[in-house]
Amino acid sequence: MTLSTRWLTPDCFQDYIAFTQQIYPQRRHVAERFRVQVLDNPFLHDKTRPVVLLACTETGGIVGHYGLSPVRFHLGGSQQEGFSGFDFLVLPEHRQGGVGRELAATALSHEPYFGIGATPVAEHIYLKLGATTVGHMxxxxxxxxxxxxxxxxxxxxxxxxxxxxxxxxxxxxxxxxxxxxxxxxxxxxxxxxxxxxxxxxxxxxxxxxxxxxxxxxxxxxxxxxxxxxxxxxxxxxxxxxxxxxxxxxxxxxxxxxxxxxxxxxxxxxxxxxxxxxxxxxxxxxxxxxxxxxxxxxxxxxxxxxxxxTIVVAKGDLPLDAARIAARDYVFVTLADCDQDFAIFD
Missing domain, CATH: 3.40.630 (Aminopeptidase)
Known part of the structure; x- marks a missing residue:
């Protein structure tokens, strides 16, 4: 089966919600969470173009997706823009075909990238794609x-x-x-x-x-x-x-x-x-x-x-191994993590 990737557009919002409900049945209010977490984000400049990457079949069926939340962060005396990953999900039957790696590679090319709450499996993928573990919560x-x-x-x-x-x-x-x-x-x-x-x-x-x-x-x-x-x-x-x-x-x-x-x-x-x-x-x-x-x-x-909770980063950031080891490099709370949005489920 040939798969391709594309960005989420308004005509696919309902398909995206249905797929998320399918792969994550414990979420009871997927549409509300999508609105709050994705569309209401004040740092998303174009509400018709959420930064969500889809993996699709030839007929347009969704088999996986990877979300990116636009964020702003302080470092070096200035405020910068970046992305925080969420909902890296792929149907089980497609996890061995490389689609997950392709989704992750495209997502992590949006820099600076932050993954807050990465699983050990996802961390392994991120490190292979050039990310660095910069902290633990x-x-x-x-x-x-x-x-x-x-x-x-x-x-x-x-x-x-x-x-x-x-x-x-x-x-x-x-x-x-x-x-x-x-x-x-x-x-x-x-x-x-x-x-x-x-x-x-x-x-x-x-x-x-x-x-x-x-x-x-x-x-x-x-x-x-x-x-x-x-x-x-x-x-x-x-x-x-x-x-x-x-x-x-x-x-x-x-x-x-x-x-x-x-x-x-x-x-x-x-x-x-x-x-x-x-x-x-x-x-x-x-x-x-x-x-x-x-x-x-x-x-x-x-x-x-x-x-x-694992925190990874990728991009043109001044990495400081000593500060990372001393737990003095990144300040995050539960609110920075995808996990906190589970309250809307």
Whole structure:
């Protein structure tokens, strides 16, 4: 069978959605996710030309696709444009014919390219195509107490979640509009045009968090996200529900604060714990790609669990092996990863 690649166009949107539903049946709201993740992206200049590559048969049937989200990132004192990969999917019967490699090669030719959340198999392909592993995002947990540890131990031992009473499961509706911790007051925002995007450090890749981006990703979706801003106006975090192994956790999907400000990060984490208690969540989960954040999380009683999320990059970037090894080269959060869009499923 002869296969070819082409870019997604509006006449194929419904076919794309149907194919994604076929290969990913656990996604319940594919059309909504496509709209939010792809078409609503403020960095996509032409909404009729999403950067999604299709692999098709001679009759036009889709057998695979590879999505690219336009992104903006800070590095070296300037803001640049690039692409972040998502949904690298190929039908099982076509995975041995080279179509996956062709999709990946074309996608990675769009530079600078970032793959955040690459599987080990995909990482192997990316490295062969000239990409470099530039970081790992670790997942840290804080649990409220022994009851949560008991539930977790039971789930891991039995392979299924223990029954829970509804009133014991986290509820975002219980989260207060305002929370104060360690002298810092955080207030939930419904709009926040005053926020100013800034780089984490000239030597660290950090993705844009403009007011426009925060509105698109979080503030327009209050059914999923709560954004809390510090009274100082220079820090925020985004809370969402995160079910995991039978536990209802409060996840910090995104956060920003002044660079290397340990006190601000400690206050942010303390506020998250207070929110978790107020909402009767079992604990808090935070993703970290920086050693600085790792250290403050451990000092705050968080423990790392699970496999790290792989971050790869390709393009004309000033790679620094020492900074990469020291976990001081790329700042990403769950919000930068395709995985976070699963909340729309």
């Amino acid at each position: 670790h997942r840290f947990f804080w649990l409220r107490g022994p009851v949560q540890l008991l539930y977790l131990a039971g789930e891991m031992a039995l392979g299924r979640a223990w029954p829970r009473q509804p009133e014991s499961v986290g509820d975002r509706a219980r989260l207060p509009v305002q929370v104060t911790a360690q002298g810092v007051t955080w207030t939930r925002q419904t709009r926040w045009p005053e926020w100013q995007d800034a780089a984490w450090s000239p030597q660290v890749i950090s993705f844009s968090r403009s007011a426009q981006f925060l509105t698109y990703r979080f503030l327009e979706h209050p059914q999923h996200y709560h954004l809390y801003a510090a009274a100082s106006g220079d820090a925020y975090f985004v809370a969402r529900r995160y079910p995991w192994r039978g536990l209802a956790l409060l996840c910090l999907a995104d956060y920003r604060l002044p660079p290397q400000d340990g006190a601000a990060l400690d206050a942010l984490l303390a506020a998250a714990k207070r929110l978790a208690r107020a909402g009767r969540f079992d604990g808090v989960v935070v993703y970290s790609s920086l050693h600085f954040v790792d250290a403050r999380l451990r000092a705050g009683g968080f423990r790392r669990m699970g496999q790290p």
